[in-house]
Amino acid sequence: MTKRVLLIISGGIAAYKSLELVRLLRKRGVAVRAVLTQSAEKFVTPLSLGVLTEDHVFGQLFDLKEEREIGHIQLSRQADLVVVAPATANILAKMANGIADDLATTLLLATDKPVLAVPAMNVRMWHHAATRRNIAQLQADGVHVMEPDSGEMACGEFGKGRMPEPEAIAAEVARLLALPLAADPLAGQPDFEGPDAPLAGRHVLVTAGPTHEPIDPVRYIANRSSGKQGFAIAAAAARAGARVTLVAGPVHLPTPAGVRRIDVETAREMLAAVEAALPADAAIMVAAVADWRTADAADQKLKKDGSGKPAPLALVENPDILAKLGKHAKRPALLVGFAAETQKIAEHAQAKLTRKGADWIVANDVSGDVMGGDTNSVHIVSGDGIESWDNLPKDAVATRLMQKVADTLSARLD
Ligand code: CTP
Numbered sequence: 001m002t003k004r005v006l007l008i009i010s011g012g013i014a015a016y017k018s019l020e021l022v023r024l025l026r027k028r029g030v031a032v033r034a035v036l037t038q039s040a041e042k043f044v045t046p047l048s049l050g051v052l053t054e055d056h057v058f059g060q061l062f063d064l065k066e067e068r069e070i071g072h073i074q075l076s077r078q079a080d081l082v083v084v085a086p087a088t089a090n091i092l093a094k095m096a097n098g099i100a101d102d103l104a105t106t107l108l109l110a111t112d113k114p115v116l117a118v119p120a121m122n123v124r125m126w127h128h129a130a131t132r133r134n135i136a137q138l139q140a141d142g143v144h145v146m147e148p149d150s151g152e153m154a155c156g157e158f159g160k161g162r163m164p165e166p167e168a169i170a171a172e173v174a175r176l177l178a179l180p181l182a183a184d185p186l187a188g189q190p191d192f193e194g195p196d197a198p199l200a201g202r203h204v205l206v207t208a209g210p211t212h213e214p215i216d217p218v219r220y221i222a223n224r225s226s227g228k229q230g231f232a233i234a235a236a237a238a239r240a241g242a243r244v245t246l247v248a249g250p251v252h253l254p255t256p257a258g259v260r261r262i263d264v265e266t267a268r269e270m271l272a273a274v275e276a277a278l279p280a281d282a283a284i285m286v287a288a289v290a291d292w293r294t295a296d297a298a299d300q301k302l303k304k305d306g307s308g309k310p311a312p313l314a315l316v317e318n319p320d321i322l323a324k325l326g327k328h329a330k331r332p333a334l335l336v337g338f339a340a341e342t343q344k345i346a347e348h349a350q351a352k353l354t355r356k357g358a359d360w361i362v363a364n365d366v367s368g369d370v371m372g373g374d375t376n377s378v379h380i381v382s383g384d385g386i387e388s389w390d391n392l393p394k395d396a397v398a399t400r401l402m403q404k405v406a407d408t409l410s411a412r413l414d
Contacts, residue, residue: 003177004031006079006111008104009049011039013154014086014120014163019044021085022052024170028179033079034058037091037104060103072103076111081176084108086120086163089131095143096134116144116176118169123159146172147261149254160263164255171238171258197241198406204237205280205332206230207287207321209249211267215313216298223288227251229338229364229376230286232398234259237284240402245277249287267293267318274321275328281413282334282405285322285358293318326357333412334405335359340366349381359383362401380404 005025009018022032034049035058046057058075076082084091084104091104095117100106108115117138125131126148139145146169149162163169173179178200208230213221227248234246235256244259247270255261262277264270267289274283295314302311322337337358341348342365349363365377376397380387389397 002029002031003081003179004033004079005173005177006035006076006082006107006113007032007053008035008037008082008084008091008107009040009044010037010084010086010088010091010104011041011043012086012088012120012163013043015040015043017163017166018085019048019052020166021083021169022049024166025173026052026054028170028174030173030177030179031055033075035075035104035107037102058103072106073110076107077113079111079113081173082108082111082113082115083118083169083173084115085118085169087117089119089121089125089128089134092117092119092131092134092138096137096141114142114144114176116146116172118146118163119148119161120163121148121161122153122155123157123161126159126161144172144176147255150263165257168255168257168259175238175241175243175258199237199240199242199402199409202242202281202406202409203245203279204234204242204402204405205245205247205274205277205283206234206237207247207249207270207274207283207285207289208234209251209253210288211249211270211290211318212265213267213290213293213318214265214297215294216300216302218301221290221292221294222250223290225249225251225288227253228374229394229397230284231256232394233284233286233401234261236395236398236402237405239399240406242402245280247273247277247287249289266290267321271319271321271324274325278328278330278332280332281409282336283325283332284336284338284401284405285325286338287321288340289321290318292316320356322358323356331357334408336401336405337361339363342366345379346381346386349379353381353383 009015025032032053033055034053049057094105095108100109148160149164150160151162152158209227210223210225231253234244237244238258246259246261248263262273264273292315295316335358339349339352339361341363345363349361353361360380360382363379376394377390
């Protein structure tokens with residue numbers, strides 16, 4: 001049966017991306033009916049939306065009575081999913097408070113269908129206490145809220161609040177509607193064997209990238225992790241149908257389609273985000289977490305004192321996130337760690353497996369250009385022995401690993 005989306009477009013510059021969203025959903029065979037708020041009509045026209053949706057485009061409340069014998073209750077319930085994209089701070093505030101003062105908000109109050117909100121706003125509006133409160137309220141009410149992207153904003157500022165790309169929204173819609181995977185979700189990506197979506201119904205938690213540990217307001221301790229392998233794994237898990245939470249350290253990579261991304265800076269923030277994301281069926285800890293942080297990050301920039309003495313940097317150990325999950329009351333059914341090794345790979349990985357309470361350690365052979373490169377040679381060390389995959393693109397490592405995760409989870413949980 002054709003799946004139906006009611007797309008509510010509120011007034012933000014990102015509204016132009018919603019036209020592409022409609023096109024992508026229509027390509028997947030989803031019927032889209034669009035509703036524009038009054039301010040959205042300043043950014044996209046009912047005409048272009050009408051052409052793309054091949055349907056009437058709804059604007060004001062009285063449209064319903066005058067143009068069609070269709071009430072707002074009916075309109076809000078004919079859909080399988082209601083999507084608000086872009087969702088401005090204003091419409092999110094109305095939704096969180098049950099305000100219904102135009103057609104869009106009336107439909108949102110009248111619907112009994114799942115709702116996906118895709119926020120788009122200025123970074124300060126996104127971080128404002130009122131928006132934080134509204135988002136928390138909406139999530140508590142069961143609304144699915146997509147995490148905005150970070151980057152340059154239309155207003156010239158830089159930060160979080162950009163609407164995710166239409167491909168990412170379409171992937172999230174497909175997941176919520178339980179559509180089968182697209183035939184070619186990402187050109188050139190390897191496909192999964194067996195069922196189309198071997199991780200459907202599973203929650204996969206991934207950490208990726210480095211962490212930055214502040215020394216003072218301008219300096220930090222970091223490492224050269226690019227985040228590519230972790231992002232590829234999150235993307236592969238989403239393609240395999242999983243609900244994916246990606247906790248990412250500071251990296252310059254786009255959010256993979258269908259992935260919920262939480263950006264963090266430090267190891268302690270990463271631990272908090274990981275614990276908040278539990279329960280998960282599988283956790284894949286790919287992040288290169290800094291082993292140490294400064295005992296006390298200085299509030300002011302540290303100055304040289306001219307004495308030539310070593311810098312006064314006291315370091316303390318960071319929490320080991322993988323090891324904490326290994327002993328956690330909500331330990332995922334499958335816990336996978338990564339390790340960078342140059343020698344005695346099996347021996348070192350085996351020791352790490354036991355020490356951290358993981359099920360597998362994926363040992364990277366880092367003698368080549370793995371940090372930042374596009375290929376990887378890995379050895380998967382588990383209680384059952386070692387399996388080696390030589391010189392594969394990071395995407396292929398990710399797909400094979402997710403296939404193995406899916407097979408193992410169905411053997412353990414089903
Ligand atoms: N890890 C973690 N939290 C830390 C340190 C590491 O979760 N504070 C996780 C990493 O995400 C990875 C694994 O533990 O899954 C790597 O362990 P680690 O002991 O840091 O291995 P190496 O980087 O190989 O370092 P070393 O061999 O020096 O111990």
